[in-house]
Amino acid sequence: MPRFEPRNPDYRAVAADMFARQRAMQTLGISVSRIEPGEADLAMPHSADFTQQNGFVHAGIITAGLDNACGVAAFTLMPAGSDILTVEFKTNLLAPAKGERFVFRATVLKPGRTLTFCEAKAYALNDGAETLVATMTGTLMALARRG
Amino acid sequence: MPRFEPRNPDYRAVAADMFARQRAMQTLGISVSRIEPGEADLAMPHSADFTQQNGFVHAGIITAGLDNACGVAAFTLMPAGSDILTVEFKTNLLAPAKGERFVFRATVLKPGRTLTFCEAKAYALNDGAETLVATMTGTLMALARRG
């Protein structure tokens, strides 16, 4: 049984569409692998184009994945006709982002009419093993979509 | 008079080199425009490749610029032979990242043997006018460089 009841029956389609309209996600090679009410998983292959000085994926890129996982998770619980923006997030970097692939898993902790609070974790995958590399807590805001 | 006295007389060259070795910075089009002891400014042109659903630059990309500005600023005060990693940062997003160009300005607030604490701000430039779009506070860590 899902923990949250979406207000928009089309929550999965609108969340996937909001994600698909983000060119940054295509450029970074990030895709959605799971959408449930208040939850989202994203996946990203390693790319040397987005590494820092030691060959690990840059913290800002990991943050982009975490933030978008939070955004998709939060968006599933917003009413039809909403737009979404990020108010703030904090990222803790626990281990080098070194992996063949990365997954970003977000969960809504508290949905609200205006503000939704989410948590997310980033994992590096190496030979099938997952390592926790970063965490995020963030606040997302629902807006009435213009136009 | 600079607020901080670098321990490494080559601080400017090593900070610029650490930045230059980050492929992510080249991919994002970010460059260093100023390095002083405990301070760094970076610049980035707008690129549609890194936008979110409303055409603004993605919060993760803005965060990458802020994080690297903090990293360069912190690195200027670290001893020769150091490597640097980010422990954590928090980004507050104050306005849409909509601009022709963006600048990221970081200042060390408290350097330390192990941990250095920085603040940074991101501004969007439109027709010569600057708008504050995001702030970061972050903790960076000095490591002895391997090899």
Next chain:
Amino acid sequence: MPRFEPRNPDYRAVAADMFARQRAMQTLGISVSRIEPGEADLAMPHSADFTQQNGFVHAGIITAGLDNACGVAAFTLMPAGSDILTVEFKTNLLAPAKGERFVFRATVLKPGRTLTFCEAKAYALNDGAETLVATMTGTLMALARRG
């Protein structure tokens, strides 16, 4: 010239009153020393009752002062009839909170209809010298006051 124009001409009185209705502030010995549009300074004497294991003031107590400085600063820019709550804050602890007195100085960076973003710094005072001991960034929310 103040950076912000208060919407409520009674901003100083309502901000001081909101502060005065907080019993926690009296218990901690915190008082308001300055209120301007979008700015507030608070002061607190050292008290052994609020120390941690090394005799420094506890990080949570420093945070209470920083949070309230942000709250008073943000409240000066909210419309008449508002209540205020804190959405989130992050505290970085830069030096031991060791002093005869402490001051908390907050500034609004971005006021908004719903959300206001503030920065604050905590200083320890010893023999007239100020040491920066902690920083906060935080988001405050305006609510219509009930009743």
Next chain:
Amino acid sequence: MPRFEPRNPDYRAVAADMFARQRAMQTLGISVSRIEPGEADLAMPHSADFTQQNGFVHAGIITAGLDNACGVAAFTLMPAGSDILTVEFKTNLLAPAKGERFVFRATVLKPGRTLTFCEAKAYALNDGAETLVATMTGTLMALARRG
């Protein structure tokens, strides 16, 4: 089976002792209810002395409980002879801190030689029901104890 193996066989006694030496905890009425390797629970009764303008417990006081829960949890995994300090934390406030009692539950996500990363949650208890009121993520640092 515990997730973490303490390096100090006396971890429970030293963590309880570190907590007991904090006068702020006594003043706030906070006590330790559980200590396991990398985990700690604290409890606090409601006290009108620590409320804000609406009669809820002040965010700084909730933060003090969360921070100390993180500190005790992190301390269980540090070597004998360590002292501990908090580097930074972020608190998200999800619901009014309104309750007869409060509990603070912390878990280490990543212990390290120097830095330990923790998460904590604060719950309000009313008629036996728990409400999540706040979350924290924080970084704690191990120091060699002086003297």
